[in-house]
Amino acid sequence: MLYAGFMSATLPPFPRPPQEPVDEPELLQLGSPEDSPCLRADAARNRARLLDAASRLIAEHGVAGVTMEAVAAAAQVGKGTVFRRFGDRTGLLMALLDHSSRTLQADFMGGPPPLGPGAPADERLRAFGVAVLYRLVEQLDLHLAAQSDPTRRFAHPSYRALHTHVTILLRQIAPDADCELLAQPLLSYLDPALIHHLVRQCGMPMERLEAGWVDLVSRVTGTAPSC
Amino acid sequence: MLYAGFMSATLPPFPRPPQEPVDEPELLQLGSPEDSPCLRADAARNRARLLDAASRLIAEHGVAGVTMEAVAAAAQVGKGTVFRRFGDRTGLLMALLDHSSRTLQADFMGGPPPLGPGAPADERLRAFGVAVLYRLVEQLDLHLAAQSDPTRRFAHPSYRALHTHVTILLRQIAPDADCELLAQPLLSYLDPALIHHLVRQCGMPMERLEAGWVDLVSRVTGTAPSC
DNA sequence: ACTTTAAACGGACCTCGGTCCGGATCGTAA
DNA sequence: TTACGATCCGGACCGAGGTCCGTTTAAAGT
Numbered sequence: 001m002l003y004a005g006f007m008s009a010t011l012p013p014f015p016r017p018p019q020e021p022v023d024e025p026e027l028l029q030l031g032s033p034e035d036s037p038c039l040r041a042d043a044a045r046n047r048a049r050l051l052d053a054a055s056r057l058i059a060e061h062g063v064a065g066v067t068m069e070a071v072a073a074a075a076q077v078g079k080g081t082v083f084r085r086f087g088d089r090t091g092l093l094m095a096l097l098d099h100s101s102r103t104l105q106a107d108f109m110g111g112p113p114p115l116g117p118g119a120p121a122d123e124r125l126r127a128f129g130v131a132v133l134y135r136l137v138e139q140l141d142l143h144l145a146a147q148s149d150p151t152r153r154f155a156h157p158s159y160r161a162l163h164t165h166v167t168i169l170l171r172q173i174a175p176d177a178d179c180e181l182l183a184q185p186l187l188s189y190l191d192p193a194l195i196h197h198l199v200r201q202c203g204m205p206m207e208r209l210e211a212g213w214v215d216l217v218s219r220v221t222g223t224a225p226s227c
Numbered sequence: 228m229l230y231a232g233f234m235s236a237t238l239p240p241f242p243r244p245p246q247e248p249v250d251e252p253e254l255l256q257l258g259s260p261e262d263s264p265c266l267r268a269d270a271a272r273n274r275a276r277l278l279d280a281a282s283r284l285i286a287e288h289g290v291a292g293v294t295m296e297a298v299a300a301a302a303q304v305g306k307g308t309v310f311r312r313f314g315d316r317t318g319l320l321m322a323l324l325d326h327s328s329r330t331l332q333a334d335f336m337g338g339p340p341p342l343g344p345g346a347p348a349d350e351r352l353r354a355f356g357v358a359v360l361y362r363l364v365e366q367l368d369l370h371l372a373a374q375s376d377p378t379r380r381f382a383h384p385s386y387r388a389l390h391t392h393v394t395i396l397l398r399q400i401a402p403d404a405d406c407e408l409l410a411q412p413l414l415s416y417l418d419p420a421l422i423h424h425l426v427r428q429c430g431m432p433m434e435r436l437e438a439g440w441v442d443l444v445s446r447v448t449g450t451a452p453s454c
Numbered sequence: 455a456c457t458t459t460a461a462a463c464g465g466a467c468c469t470c471g472g473t474c475c476g477g478a479t480c481g482t483a484a
Numbered sequence: 485t486t487a488c489g490a491t492c493c494g495g496a497c498c499g500a501g502g503t504c505c506g507t508t509t510a511a512a513g514t
Contacts, residue, residue: 040510043462068501078464083502085462147377150420155428181425181439182446188415193377198408201382212408219409220446267480267491295471305494310472 047085049075054096063145066093093146094158097139101158104135108165121172122223125186128165129213132190137199137206143192162187173221182220189216274312276302281323290372293320320373321385324366328385331362335392348399349450352413355392356440359417364426364433370419389414400448409447416443 039047053074057065068089072079086092113119114127136143147153154163163183170179170186188194189212198204218224266274280301284292295316299306313319340346341354363370374380381390390410397406397413415421416439425431445451 040461042510046462067499069499072464078462079466079501080464080503080505081462089501144377150371150374151423153420154424178435178439178442181431181435182443184421184425185412185416185443188418188421189412191415193380194411194415196378197381198411204408208405208408212405215405216409216412216447219449220443222446269480270492273493294469296469299494306471307473307475307494308492311492316471 043085046075046077046081050077050082050085050092051095054092058096058142063093063141066145068092088148090146090148090152093142094148094156097142097146097158100135100139101161104131105161105165107131120226121169122217122221123226125166125169125173125217125221126214126225128169129186129190129217130210132162133195133206133209133213136190136192136195140192140196140199144196147192159187162190170221173223186216186220189213270312273302273304273308276304277309277312277319278322281319285323285369290320290368293372295319317373317375317379320369321375321383324369324373324385327362327366328388331358332388332392334358347453348396349444349448350453352393352396352400352444352448353441353452355396356413356417356444357437359389360422360433360436360440363417363419363422367419367423367426371423374419386414389417397448400450413443413447416440 050071054066054071057070057074066089068082069079071092072082075082082092086095108115108124108128108131110116114123115131116124119127148156153159163180166183166186167179170177170182174182195209198209199206214225277298281293281298284297284301293316295309296306298319299309302309309319313322335342335351335355335358337343341350342358343351346354375383380386390407393410393413394406397404397409401409422436425436426433441452
């Protein structure tokens with residue numbers, strides 16, 4: 001029963017309302033993992049089963065093996081149930097990533113410096129990038145597969161959380177800049193697809209990516225690394 | 228008979244060889260539009276028909292209306308033909324963009340300054356971003372839909388061409404930096420998906436995006452705009 | 455315990471991208 | 485002009501994501 005309490009947001013009944021912004025977990029506040037709409041008992045049980053089944057499938061056949069039908073079958077549940085719970089394949093994969101996502105967020109919002117508060121903002125930013133970088137490569141395939149259609153990528157709460165954090169740090173360093181906008185190219189450097197390209201297709205070593213991040217931060221913020 | 232000579236590269240027969248890097252149009256050299264493998268007469272005719280049909284469908288039903296079957300039907304051609312010619316849906320859409328792609332490339336490689344050679348590198352870079360920005364918004368939906376799966380985005384020749392250009396400019400400005408890497412966040416700022424998000428979802432005006440680009444270039448290169 | 459109702463369930467069904475392969479066609483060389 | 489091989493064509497076929505709706509069930513109220 002892994003993944004018991006992930007991504008506790010529920011989706012609207014079934015015929016989802018056309019465009020209404022689905023109520024997503026408030027990642028920005030580290031919402032307690034077990035909160036909110038409180039699923040019905042059977043729904044919660046199935047949800048856990050599904051996540052469990054999915055991660056088992058990944059372990060056995062890779063992300064490509066995570067077919068909605070396969071997951072449903074492995075969890076001994078109807079296909080419709082998978083979609084009702086997670087909306088679509090992307091939603092399911094995101095839910096799988098939710099745990100590490102929350103962990104990272106906790107680290108940079110409340111953990112020890114230099115990632116957490118206490119260190120100078122530019123150092124925190126450098127640490128942030130490196131942390132994200134390593135989190136990504138750890139589960140690169142999953143992150144790649146979880147990239148929803150380009151239309152929703154930037155609007156997704158998990159991206160927004162990162163964006164907000166970077167924006168806030170930037171504001172502490174360069175109060176006069178358009179930090180909200182400036183945060184975007186920084187975050188883009190941490191795009192799973194880019195990492196995939198650089199590491200797997202171009203064969204770059206992680207050290208170079210790391211150095212690239214540090215250099216980027218220095219240039220964008222006009223600061224210099226401490227060490 | 229619009230689009231007669233776009234993207235003249237042919238794909239291998241049909242059962243495409245597994246992973247062999249399909250011979251793509253050498254965008255980096257502004258290959259003449261009418262070059263290369265020279266399709267058989269009927270193939271060329273169908274190719275033109277298909278592109279024509281596709282652009283007609285877009286005009287009538289938007290990009291979403293461009294179904295492979297719909298295109299085939301509209302061009303009075305078998306479905307298999309579409310796939311043989313363009314590989315997949317992404318390939319078809321890219322082919323539609325090929326024209327403006329080549330135009331832009333010609334402009335920044337051989338056109339008048341500040342886009343083309345003659346102006347200082349940092350000014351060229353600023354002009355480049357603005358040009359790309361406006362090219363994107365002009366056909367944003369098409370660009371969005373043409374985004375292939377994340378795995379191939381950065382490897383595609385049309386991206387490589389932009390990347391190479393930016394890298395070269397950067398090297399003229401900051402010879403000691405890791406320009407190849409530094410070019411990535413700059414290009415990411417010009418990602419259709421990001422533009423879409425900022426303009427349509429956040430409602431930012433183009434002026435702000437433009438200013439953001441100029442500022443980004445200044446910070447990354449450590450230069451200041453001339454005017 | 456019994457009723458009630460909103461929520462969850464399941465799996466048939468639809469669409470669309472992508473593949474396959476027997477048959478038609480083009481271009482060429484004799 | 486004819487014959488031949490490479491290339492192309494077409495549409496049946498498959499798998500996977502996503503939807504629908506009649507049925508079941510948890511849980512709150514009486």
